[in-house]
Amino acid sequence: MSAIMQKEGFEYSFDTSACESCAGKCCTGESGYIYVSKIEIKSIAKLLNLDVREFVQDYLFKKMYKYSIKEKQNGDSFECTFYDSITNGCTIYEARPLQCRTFPFWDYYKTRLEQLKLECPGIRDKELTNV
Numbered sequence: 001m002s003a004i005m006q007k008e009g010f011e012y013s014f015d016t017s018a019c020e021s022c023a024g025k026c027c028t029g030e031s032g033y034i035y036v037s038k039i040e041i042k043s044i045a046k047l048l049n050l051d052v053r054e055f056v057q058d059y060l061f062k063k064m065y066k067y068s069i070k071e072k073q074n075g076d077s078f079e080c081t082f083y084d085s086i087t088n089g090c091t092i093y094e095a096r097p098l099q100c101r102t103f104p105f106w107d108y109y110k111t112r113l114e115q116l117k118l119e120c121p122g123i124r125d126k127e128l129t130n131v
């Protein structure tokens with residue numbers, strides 16, 4: 001079922017139904033950073049029933065002063081370690097970081113719409129939607 005999302009200040013819409021057939025393009029593909037805050041680290045560790053220190057050691061790496069989730073390589077693709085290709089889903093969905101919750105409405109894409117369209121098949125031109 002189609003569910004169109006819009007956000008004030010963004011010149012595009014997002015059709016959430018595209019996620020069903022997309023195979024997690026935003027969780028796979030080119031290597032990148034999936035940043036997690038201290039509060040998010042605690043939430044994910046709790047969800048996984050892990051000690052925070054153990055979670056950080058096993059699932060995160062440090063990038064400058066921040067922590068990012070580790071990736072696993074699958075052929076040419078780099079997948080977030082929490083992406084499950086069998087179910088096409090996020091195994092920490094309830095505690096996924098803000099960076100994931102707010103995609104595709106990132107300030108970065110406000111001036112890079114064509115790039116975003118290549119990365120996410122759910123992007124729609126705002127004027128073509130009825131909402």
Ligand code: SF4
Binds near residue numbers: 018020024104
């Ligand atoms: S890339 Fe877009 S359509 Fe695909 S899973 Fe991510 S948000 Fe959904």
Ligand code: SF4
Binds near residue numbers: 026081084092100
């Ligand atoms: S934490 Fe979940 S939603 Fe975020 S990149 Fe990883 S698998 Fe995708």
